[in-house]
Amino acid sequence: MSDTVTMEVLRYRPEEETEPTYESFEVPVQPEWMILDGLNHIKDQLDGSLSYRWACRMGVCGSCGMLVNGRPVLTCATYMESLLPGPIRVEPLRGFPVIRDLVGDITDFMGKLAAVKPYIVREEEKPVEEGEYLQTPEELAEYKQYSMCINCMLCYSACPIYRIEPDFIGPAAIALAQRYNLDSRDEGAQERMDVLSQHAGIWGCTLVGECSEVCPKDVDPAGAIQRYKVSATVDFFKSVLMPWRKE
Amino acid sequence: MNPDYRPYHPKWFRRRVPIFWWLRQAAYVKFISRELTCLLVAYVAILLLVFVAAVDRGEASYLALVGWLSQPMVVAFHVAVLLGTLFHTVTWLNLAPMALVVKVGGRRVPARAILLGHYFAWVACTIAVAWALVGP
Numbered sequence: 312m313s314d315t316v317t318m319e320v321l322r323y324r325p326e327e328e329t330e331p332t333y334e335s336f337e338v339p340v341q342p343e344w345m346i347l348d349g350l351n352h353i354k355d356q357l358d359g360s361l362s363y364r365w366a367c368r369m370g371v372c373g374s375c376g377m378l379v380n381g382r383p384v385l386t387c388a389t390y391m392e393s394l395l396p397g398p399i400r401v402e403p404l405r406g407f408p409v410i411r412d413l414v415g416d417i418t419d420f421m422g423k424l425a426a427v428k429p430y431i432v433r434e435e436e437k438p439v440e441e442g443e444y445l446q447t448p449e450e451l452a453e454y455k456q457y458s459m460c461i462n463c464m465l466c467y468s469a470c471p472i473y474r475i476e477p478d479f480i481g482p483a484a485i486a487l488a489q490r491y492n493l494d495s496r497d498e499g500a501q502e503r504m505d506v507l508s509q510h511a512g513i514w515g516c517t518l519v520g521e522c523s524e525v526c527p528k529d530v531d532p533a534g535a536i537q538r539y540k541v542s543a544t545v546d547f548f549k550s551v552l553m554p555w556r557k558e
Numbered sequence: 559m560n561p562d563y564r565p566y567h568p569k570w571f572r573r574r575v576p577i578f579w580w581l582r583q584a585a586y587v588k589f590i591s592r593e594l595t596c597l598l599v600a601y602v603a604i605l606l607l608v609f610v611a612a613v614d615r616g617e618a619s620y621l622a623l624v625g626w627l628s629q630p631m632v633v634a635f636h637v638a639v640l641l642g643t644l645f646h647t648v649t650w651l652n653l654a655p656m657a658l659v660v661k662v663g664g665r666r667v668p669a670r671a672i673l674l675g676h677y678f679a680w681v682a683c684t685i686a687v688a689w690a691l692v693g694p
Contacts, residue, residue, distance in 0.1 A: 325569035381582070408570035416570060449664065471586060474575045518653060519589045537657035 316340050316391065317398035318349050320361065323409050331409065334358075335398070338391075346386040346394075346401065347375050350413075363413035370527060373463030377413055378402040383468035383525045404468035420464055423480045426506050427488035432499025450495040457490035457535055459528040466522035466532050472515055479515040480507065482522035482532030489535040504543065513539045588649070595646035598639050651676045 315337045323331035336357050338349045347365055354361045365375040368387045375386045380400050391399070407415030437444075466482035467473050473481050488507060492500040507513050516536045523533040549556060580586040612623040626632060654676050655669035 323571050325571070331571055405573065408567070408572045410567075410570055416567075471575075471579060474579070517589075517593065518656075519586065520653070520656075521583075521585050524585065531656075534656045537653075538659055541657050 314339060316349075316395060318353065319398050319400045320350070320353065320413070321400075321402040321409075322361070322412055324360075325411065333400070340391055340395065342392070344391045346377075346379055346384075346389045346391055346399065349391055349399070350386065350401065361413075362411045371461060373461035376404055376463040376465045376468065378404060378468065383465040385463060385465070385527050388527060404464060406467050406470070406474045407464070417464060419477070420462075420467060420481065420484070423484045424462070424487065427480065427484050427503050428499055429484075429487040429491060431491060431494060431497045432502060433496075434498050444496040446495055453495070454490045454493035457486050457493070457530055460487055460490070460530045460532075461528060463527065465525045465527065466530075469521035469525040471519060471521075472517060476511070476515055478511040480512050482516075482536065483530075485513060485516075485539060486530050486532035486535040489539055504546070507539060508543055513543060516540075592646060592649040595642040598642040599646055601639060602643055647680065651680065 318336045318338050319333045320336060321331050322334045336353045338352050341348070345368075347368065350361065350363055350365075354363075363375070363377070365387065366372040367374075370385055370388045373385075376383060377386050378384075378401070379386065379389055380394060381402075383404055386401070401413065403409050403413045403415045407417060407419070410416050460483055462483060464483065466486075470479075470482055473479050485507060488503045491497045492503060513536050516533075518533060518537065520533045523531045526532060576582075580590045609620075609623065612620045627636070652673065655672045658672050660667040660672065
């Protein structure tokens, strides 16, 4: 095994250049080093001006998502040894405008996330004295998978629809909408459906399925969107066939 | 929102999506193939209607259609159509468990059972249609 590997890192310095370029760094290969460790080595030892996001180093914060050899991954959870002999190419996530080097602008995603109300919506809150809203293990199991989302946006980067139709609400936001819809304490499904039944909502998805492939938390956003489509269709037919039925 | 924030910052770099983006990854090629082969399914449906119309016009018209379909180039084309529609059907049925969450007695029916149900229905329909066309 070679002692070093070449990391080709996309650099974009808007004050100096109008197009991004790739810069190669020779990085030592240590056992159990992740791609993020390689980037930290570059920043510490070779070029302190390299910009990228990271925080927890353990696959929880969702901030170190990047394209590694063209595939969206969490750089803190991708072994360098698995990509030898290299070179290892590191780029910012696809689908987001690049602010600098490996840092993308995620404002669009934050707006879409807020639009689906990713929190428990109640028509009426019960008084605090009445205690918590209790839930059985079965009710928890209904939505638990979707609650594992860490907003890392790898699914947006894997989704060609999001790149071609930027209005598409996208996989993670829809999976999180589903997470709250399936929560026994929530009453906001109709409000979310108003947003998601639009073309830019669930119907924008053509089921490429790559979002679920790259998801580091096995959330299966593609499955969430298809389930949403089925329930939207059932709701539509119910409202046509049984117009007297209450929403 | 911070008043200094500009949603279309002129210095941010935006990558263009190349026309042939779908050739860059095997999963994307498979997706586009699945979507495009739906045109072949539509073609088969139209061909079936053409058959019915030919039968309606009489024996001569039907034999003329069969004669045209028996030419080697036309047969080769329809073998390709068959392969395309089979690809479409299989890739499409394989996606069914993703959308269908069926619960029996509080337990989720496993994906394999849903898949088997779909394939069983496919085979049953094929046999029924073949029986209707060829006879017992």
